[in-house]
Amino acid sequence: MAEQIGLRERKRRRTRQSLIHTGLRLFAERGYDQTTVADICAAAELSPATFYKHFPAKEDIVFADYPERVDAISALTSAPRPGESLESLLRRAFAVMLEPGRWSIDPDQDLIVIRTQLALSVPTLRAIALRWLFDIQHEWAKALRRAFPELDDITAHALIGAMVGALAGAGRAAIENGRHGAALVEDITRALDVAMAGLPRHLTTATQ
CATH class of the missing domain: 1.10.10.60 (Homeodomain-like)
Known part of the structure; x- marks a missing residue:
């Protein structure tokens, strides 16, 4: 069976x-x-x-991987390792986001380029992409607050917004510059490093 x-x-x-x-x-x-x-x-x-x-x-074909990513990152962020820092948790979460072979539409496939170009050029898809972007940030910020209760709502949303904005903005810029596959992932990773520079370093989860 x-x-x-x-x-x-x-x-x-x-x-x-x-x-x-x-x-x-x-x-x-x-x-x-x-x-x-x-x-x-x-x-x-x-x-x-x-x-x-x-x-x-x-239109659900274009965003087929979004529900998978929301659920996976929400689950990961809600269950940090004992004593894990905020930076470590977010780095693990976004490493999963860029993990090849995990998603319906992988960041190292040319399909991600097609999807980005569609979302930028088709008004209906642009509206759906923006709605997803807002919903993703909201869900991940709530998950982050569960992991780090000392974060207030505004700070949690600002942190997640910075990460998601870095990923989305750098991804678009890289694709417009003809960067695909591994080069695209490299550019997004570098952008996330820049966004991580402003994280509060003192926050860690409970050790028990």
Whole structure:
């Protein structure tokens, strides 16, 4: 039974990845508004019913990795190691964010470039991206406060805002400068180092 469940889950993930890869590439080739769910299904050789089992609408393909990232970083931030510093926790969290092979859309794939270009050029997607950005910062700031109760709400949101802003801003700049794959990850990591410079150094979690 466990093996069957494992096979079923692997098939589900392969199907989902096929829809993501196919959809993003069609959006890049034909244009977002010109590409329909039917087009994606035809190119991926899957039925519309299968598509809607995985995604409510075509825009959800573009942001397929966002829910995964929100949940993973919220869980990590809410459960720091005993005696861990604020800087260490945030560095671990954002290292996970950039970990290759973990996400539906990885930072070292060319799909991340396609997604960024779509979010910058399609008004509907730009609005969705901004909503996600606000929601992500809010969820992670709440998780950070759970880990470090001595942080007030404003400070927690400011710290997370600085980190997320560094990631998003540097990512966009790197892509506009033609930096892809490992070079893109390198630039984002350097930007996060700059943002980390302003962190309060005295905060640590309880040792018990």
